[in-house]
Amino acid sequence: MPQFFMNKRLIILLVSIIVLVALIGFSLRERSKLTWPEQFVKDTTGWVQSLVAKPTNYVAGFFENLQDLTNTYEENKALKSRIENLASLEAEVQELKKDNKELRDVLDETKTLRDYDPLSATVIGRNPDRWHEMIIIDKGTLNGVKKNMAVVTANGLIGKVKSVTQFSSTVQLLSSNDPKNRISAIVQGKTDVYGLVEGYDDKKKLLQVKAIPSGAEIKKGQTVITSGLGDVFPKGLMIGKVVEVKQDQYGLNQTALVKPGADFYDIKTVIVTKRIMKQADETDTTTEEEE
Known part of the structure; x- marks a missing residue:
């Protein structure tokens, strides 16, 4: 009798293993449809996951939105402060423009070194x-372009006209290491400091403004613009930041060392600056290549 029960248990074990292996093989094979137990288990699992995920996502989203609101509040506060300062600066600029116009009217002087006619062009x-x-x-020349005219983008000066034909012009970039490619510049500050944009550091991707007096106080972040004293470039064209x-x-x-305002690598459209103020005769200028 005990031998019979032992054989019976062994047979049940073997049958269970066979059924288990068959079920595993059945589950692993590719099928277009799932069996109803699989569908039931999958649907139940999905429903439970959805039931748990929704409140979890809601709570997580609530705290995330709360953080976003806090960040928005701080950003809004900073922007309001900047807008207030901007409004103050705009009012100051308007007053300065008004005073400047009145002084120019009194002196009967309508043109300045800053004045120029923009001419848009495509690379x-x-x-x-x-x-x-x-x-x-x-x-080119048919559009009024002349040699040595300044060429800019929306972000700043990129170079000058090197040669001109009737329908096109070649522009020499500031990133060119031509020793003759020099531009008269101003480092803006409490006291303006003059120098020459001369050379480009290929490794650091920075312009070099040389001939600055050793006693001049130059700090990081100061703006560098064209001086307008080279008799070709208008004054005030953005060059970059120290x-x-x-x-x-x-x-x-x-x-x-100045980080250029313009991107010399990706240039699609430019503006040629046609200076309005009459230029001096070439015989009156001592450095033909300096603008």
Whole structure:
């Protein structure tokens, strides 16, 4: 009798293993439809997951929205402060413009070094071998473009007209390492400091403003603009921001490394600045290449 029960248990065990293996194989094979037990288990699991996930997501979303509201409040507070300052600056600028106009009317002087006529142009050519040196634009002598005119983008100065044909012009970029490519500039501050944009640091991607007197106080973040004293470029064109200042090898002058406002790599449209104020005769200028 005990032997019979032992055999019976063994048979049941073997049958259970066979059924289990069959079920596993049945489950693993590719099927277009699930069996009703599988569907029931899957639907039940999905319903339970949805039941748990919804309140969990709601709670998590509540705290996330609360954090967003806090951040928005702080940003709104900062923006309000900036808007108030901006309104104050705009009012001050308007007053200065009014005073400036009145003074110019009194002096009967209507033109300044800042005045220029903008001429928009599109970049139509760029040599991959000289990518950081030259671009070609679709405006030429027929549009009033002349050699040495300043060329800018919405973010700042990019270079000057190097040569002109009737229908196109070649623009030399500030990132070109041509030693003759010099531009008269001003480092703005409590006292304006003059220097020359001369050279480009390829590794740091920074312009070099040289010939700054050693006693001049230059700080990081100061704005560099064109001076307008080279008799070709208008005054006030954005060049960039000072990021570093160093003494030259003799200690007589300083060199400011300036991050350009414009992107020299990706240039699609530009503006050629046609200066309004009459230029001096070439015989009156001592440095033909300095703008």
